[in-house]
Amino acid sequence: MSPALMLALLVITLALPRARALDCHFGVAETVRNVSEQPLRWTTSQKNCGEGLGCQETVMIAQNELFMYLVLLKGCTEAANQEARVTEHSTGPGLSIISYTRVCRKNLCNDLATSLPLWSPRPPKVPGSVRCPVCLSAESCLSAPELTCPAESSHCYNGVLHLTAGGGTTRLPVQGCISQPGCNLLNGTRQVGPISLQETCYPQAILTCHRGSMLRMSPNLSQDPVTWSTTGEEQCNPGEVCQETLLLIDVGHRSILLGSKGCSQISTPAITIHSRPPGVLVASYARVCSSDYCNSAADSSVLVNALPRPAAPAPGHLQCPSCLVLGSCSESSNVMCPQGTSHCYKGQIFLSGGGVTAPVGIQGCVAHPSSTLLNRRRSIGVFNVLEE
Secondary structure, eight states: OOHHHHHHHHHHHHHSOOOOOOEEEEEEEEEEEEGGGOSOBOOOEEEEOOTTOEEEEEEEEEEOSSEEEEEEEEEEEOSOOEEEEEEEEEOOSSOEEEEEEEEEOSTTOOOOOBSGGGOOOOOOOOEEEEEEEOEEOSSOOTTOOEEEEETTOOEEEEEEEEEEETTEEEEEEEEEEESSOSSOTTTTOOEETTEEEEEEEOOOOOOEEEEEEEEEEETTTTTSOOBOOOOEEEEOOTTOEEEEEEEEEEOSSOEEEEEEEEEESOOOOEEEEEEOSSSOEEEEEEEEEOSTTOOOOOBTHHHHTTSOOOOOOOEEEEEEEEEEEESOOSOOEEEEEETTOOEEEEEEEEEEETTEEEEEEEEEEESSOOSOSSTTOSEETTEEEEEO
């Protein structure tokens, strides 16, 4: 190549504009706050980055019913440009994790100053029957409060999130309510912007629960709560939770209440009215929880207070045999049925499980021509049931 051509190329190269070093917002923040403080705002300093580098910003929020953890990183990066992206890694109700990431190449373009893009007010929750410890802490969760979970969340999470960025690592213990069992709060995510993530979960604790069964037979058990106490306790197997179950049957002049407390693998809590008045009432209460001695309902008001309270109906014209006994109805007396009933029921419910084994004979008035009071259910809480 001739010296003249080389000189021309050198002049052209020197004349090309050099990549300008950008100014970027710069800062690191980490905090645990009450959820009532959302949305948060922040300010950061500025830094001049090297040639060719861009500006980045990353925000990640973990939140449960009481607390939120926020980590924020702003600064320079070699990464390619990326439009602002909001990712929901785990959604509520209960525990949730959401992140915001952006890479840009304009002066001070990483200018997010509020958590508003990652926040929306949570709708009012419908409480369920599962209770879980709730914690987000940079220290420990040994004294975490226990709250009733939303109805859609039937499992308790107990784990640690490990966040690594810039040579530093944060260990964040997390407890709260989730809708699915397991150790997958991050939904497989291992990287959010410059933050590396790892999730570990504690082995399920061996719980100790109240244990015992109850049988009461008297009038008005659907109106007047009775004491529900147990003197025993039980250490559960791994994976089991504490449970308490009540089953109430009321034929008008007589009622039976059966109860059980102990350990169980069943996780379908509910208050259910299987057969409504007028006529035979069958209702149940089942609750599970995951802390020591949490199955601690002291009386049957947990079920009785949820029952319908219709006005006493006027007598009708139908008469039916009425009976409620342990065993079979070998003897019964006719009663005048209330208005709204149209048929007579005769059957037997066999119960087993939770320390209870009992056949219950039932006769009485019902509103519909059905051969079943339990709608063919085979289980109620910890009880296995068979209706014939």
